[in-house]
Amino acid sequence: MHTLHVELGERSYPIYIGRDLLQDAGLLNNHVPGSQVVLVSNETVAPLYMDRLRAALGERSLVTEIILADGEQYKNLDVLAEIFDRVMGDRHSRNTTMVALGGGVVGDITGFAAACYQRGVNFIQVPTTLLAQVDSSVGGKTAVNHPLGKNMIGAFYQPRAVLIDINTLHSLPPREYAAGLAEVIKYGLIRDEPFYRWLQQQMPRLLSRDEAVLAEAIERSCACKAEVVAADEREGGLRAILNLGHTFGHAIETAQGYGNWLHGEAVATGMLIALKLSAQRGWVEAGEVAALRELLLSAGLPVAPPEDMSAAQFIDLMGRDKKVIDGRLRLVLLRAMGEACVVDDVSEEELLALLEPLAS
Amino acid sequence: MHTLHVELGERSYPIYIGRDLLQDAGLLNNHVPGSQVVLVSNETVAPLYMDRLRAALGERSLVTEIILADGEQYKNLDVLAEIFDRVMGDRHSRNTTMVALGGGVVGDITGFAAACYQRGVNFIQVPTTLLAQVDSSVGGKTAVNHPLGKNMIGAFYQPRAVLIDINTLHSLPPREYAAGLAEVIKYGLIRDEPFYRWLQQQMPRLLSRDEAVLAEAIERSCACKAEVVAADEREGGLRAILNLGHTFGHAIETAQGYGNWLHGEAVATGMLIALKLSAQRGWVEAGEVAALRELLLSAGLPVAPPEDMSAAQFIDLMGRDKKVIDGRLRLVLLRAMGEACVVDDVSEEELLALLEPLAS
Numbered sequence: 001m002h003t004l005h006v007e008l009g010e011r012s013y014p015i016y017i018g019r020d021l022l023q024d025a026g027l028l029n030n031h032v033p034g035s036q037v038v039l040v041s042n043e044t045v046a047p048l049y050m051d052r053l054r055a056a057l058g059e060r061s062l063v064t065e066i067i068l069a070d071g072e073q074y075k076n077l078d079v080l081a082e083i084f085d086r087v088m089g090d091r092h093s094r095n096t097t098m099v100a101l102g103g104g105v106v107g108d109i110t111g112f113a114a115a116c117y118q119r120g121v122n123f124i125q126v127p128t129t130l131l132a133q134v135d136s137s138v139g140g141k142t143a144v145n146h147p148l149g150k151n152m153i154g155a156f157y158q159p160r161a162v163l164i165d166i167n168t169l170h171s172l173p174p175r176e177y178a179a180g181l182a183e184v185i186k187y188g189l190i191r192d193e194p195f196y197r198w199l200q201q202q203m204p205r206l207l208s209r210d211e212a213v214l215a216e217a218i219e220r221s222c223a224c225k226a227e228v229v230a231a232d233e234r235e236g237g238l239r240a241i242l243n244l245g246h247t248f249g250h251a252i253e254t255a256q257g258y259g260n261w262l263h264g265e266a267v268a269t270g271m272l273i274a275l276k277l278s279a280q281r282g283w284v285e286a287g288e289v290a291a292l293r294e295l296l297l298s299a300g301l302p303v304a305p306p307e308d309m310s311a312a313q314f315i316d317l318m319g320r321d322k323k324v325i326d327g328r329l330r331l332v333l334l335r336a337m338g339e340a341c342v343v344d345d346v347s348e349e350e351l352l353a354l355l356e357p358l359a360s
Numbered sequence: 361m362h363t364l365h366v367e368l369g370e371r372s373y374p375i376y377i378g379r380d381l382l383q384d385a386g387l388l389n390n391h392v393p394g395s396q397v398v399l400v401s402n403e404t405v406a407p408l409y410m411d412r413l414r415a416a417l418g419e420r421s422l423v424t425e426i427i428l429a430d431g432e433q434y435k436n437l438d439v440l441a442e443i444f445d446r447v448m449g450d451r452h453s454r455n456t457t458m459v460a461l462g463g464g465v466v467g468d469i470t471g472f473a474a475a476c477y478q479r480g481v482n483f484i485q486v487p488t489t490l491l492a493q494v495d496s497s498v499g500g501k502t503a504v505n506h507p508l509g510k511n512m513i514g515a516f517y518q519p520r521a522v523l524i525d526i527n528t529l530h531s532l533p534p535r536e537y538a539a540g541l542a543e544v545i546k547y548g549l550i551r552d553e554p555f556y557r558w559l560q561q562q563m564p565r566l567l568s569r570d571e572a573v574l575a576e577a578i579e580r581s582c583a584c585k586a587e588v589v590a591a592d593e594r595e596g597g598l599r600a601i602l603n604l605g606h607t608f609g610h611a612i613e614t615a616q617g618y619g620n621w622l623h624g625e626a627v628a629t630g631m632l633i634a635l636k637l638s639a640q641r642g643w644v645e646a647g648e649v650a651a652l653r654e655l656l657l658s659a660g661l662p663v664a665p666p667e668d669m670s671a672a673q674f675i676d677l678m679g680r681d682k683k684v685i686d687g688r689l690r691l692v693l694l695r696a697m698g699e700a701c702v703v704d705d706v707s708e709e710e711l712l713a714l715l716e717p718l719a720s
Contacts, residue, residue, distance in 0.1 A: 077437065077440075077441050077444075080437075081437050084437075084506055084512070084513055085506075088506050088508040088509060088512060088680070089508065091679065091680055115515065116476075116513045116514060116515060117512070117513065118512060118514075119501070119503065119514045119515055119516055119594075120515070120516070120594070141479065143479065146444055146445075146448050148448040148449065149448060152444070152448060152477070152478060153444055153476045153477065154476060154478075154479045155475065155476060155479055155480070155515060156479055156480065234479075234480070319451065320448070320451055
């Protein structure tokens with residue numbers, strides 16, 4: 001087992017990465033102070049892993065299991081209200097601990113519920129998808145979606161601990177696994193060129209889910225995220241670079257309705273668009289765009305936006321993004337490979353020149 | 361104008377108390393950094409004061425006015441969702457400022473909306489009721505109610521500034537004014553016996569809304585609250601004393617349905633019950649119970665729970681309170697006049713002995 005630390009003063013917490021952590025009672029119970037627990041999972045993950053987690057928790061005075069429907073389209077205020085109904089109905093006190101067992105959707109909505117229930121209760125992340133393990137479970141961003149925009153309603157709320165059991169990845173469907181790889185690739189692109197080059201070489205072994213290569217990829221991804229979050233918890237500056245590809249990606253997700261494109265798929269396409277824009281500005285070589293396209297394709301990720309999305313629709317949806325400040329769109333681009341920057345000077349003309357050829 | 365400061369490190373903020381602050385453009389605009397503003401009020405307060413606030417804000421690129429229905433029963437997740445729909449629909453960025461103009465309900469729900477919208481935007485409190493001015497606008501507690509319990513879903517989220525314009529109190533209906541006085545009296549009881557004695561003397565002038573006495577009462581109340589909040593922002597300890605009378609009071613509010621008893625009315629009755637329990641334990645003289653009863657009556661406040669509430673119903677509802685930790689009910693009592701303490705050793709028998717004679 002490897003342990004990383006997210007350094008946030010009194011809100012610091014450990015990330016444990018290893019095998020069979022789900023059934024590690026000692027590890028889990030170190031971070032569950034009271035006798036009450038709320039376990040939140042979804043209908044896909046719960047049948048596979050809930051029993052192990054439940055057994056590891058041992059005897060408790062009150063355990064509520066909440067099984068959500070599976071999918072991004074359920075990460076909304078209505079489902080959040082259902083969670084509150086269950087937790088209130090069972091009379092959980094402010095000393096309860098909410099545990100998210102599942103992917104990013106479960107983690108985001110459970111974390112937001114934990115942030116709001118009685119103005120904040122203990123929270124533990126047990127991510128079971130690659131995407132959640134390398135991205136959404138680390139850093140304290142919690143949220144639900146609004147029909148007009150993704151993650152628009154939420155809180156910065158740090159977990160007490162993150163338990164990453166890499167065994168859970170063996171049950172992950174290939175499409176979701178690939179979606180997680182998109183975020184892994186992102187860390188190389190924004191901050192760590194050697195990691196990116198390593199990923200280009202190791203992709204075949206990553207795709208075969210070689211445990212040693214996988215553990216290394218997760219650890220380097222989490223370390224990158226932990227550093228960025230420690231430097232900028234509430235996204236005042238640096239943290240924005242984690243959104244490479246996300247503004248384009250969110251537009252795709254919103255246009256298609258949540259759940260049709262996976263988040264990682266939309267981010268993959270978004271990253272490629274961002275790299276194209278970076279190349280259009282002369283910051284990276286055109287060959288890098290082709291190489292990223294190839295890497296994404298080899299990972300089984302989409303490299304073009306949906307055919308029915310127009311450039312105008314992109315621009316409209318991006319105008320609703322959280323990264324818009326006082327009317328100016330902020331985009332993450334690459335100043336060089338492994339070096340992200342945030343720009344707010346992209347004109348509508350530049351966007352049209354970029355997006356119109358894509359919307360064929 | 362007087363200025364108090366709530367000292368919370370980087371979350372510190374000023375409380376301004378004075379006349380005609382609503383139309384003080386300089387004061388307001390010092391705390392509204394961007395060009396976008398969301399003004400939230402209710403159908404009672406908006407016709408009286410919204411124009412002044414709107415004028416003070418001057419030219420802005422985007423101003424959204426949201427007028428809520430008036431009443432505690434509208435402080436819920438559904439109305440919160442309506443606020444998000446409006447703010448999203450108008451495309452407010454994370455640099456927007458949400459301003460709450462109204463009483464505690466408007467302040468609580470607007471503050472919670474500001475805490476959650478894009479994971480947190482600027483927030484300003486402009487409380488127009490006595491209760492909101494001395495209590496709910498100061499300290500960063502925001503929330504909505506759940507059908508099974510009051511303020512169960514919320515966040516600690518500090519405003520950038522609190523503007524208390526005492527002129528607004530002249531339009532306040534007597535019943536709501538009295539409800540605010542309950543919280544003023546609370547500060548004397550929990551922490552400041554000289555203030556309590558002063559209030560016993562000054563009640564006639566307070567009831568006639570003498571501006572000098574009123575300004576003094578508001579300032580001493582806010583100063584007390586600011587001190588307690590600075591010492592314990594997230595209610596780990598000391599802050600709990602601010603809940604004198606609230607556990608009994610919330611039970612009354614929940615039993616009666618939100619909006620039938622005003623919060624301050626329920627707190628008044630709750631404080632009297634808490635003082636009775638303190639006297640029952642020999643901590644304060646029985647004469648103080650009679651004196652508080654007289655003070656509350658003179659202020660026009662209720663001094664007995666609803667006739668149809670049984671002791672069993674009280675105990676059941678109190679079991680759902682946020683102050684319950686791992687099954688133990690925590691109550692604020694008075695160790696002496698002007699000196700609150702928190703106890704968790706009140707038995708069901710002691711509660712029955714206290715509550716059964718009240719439920720006649």
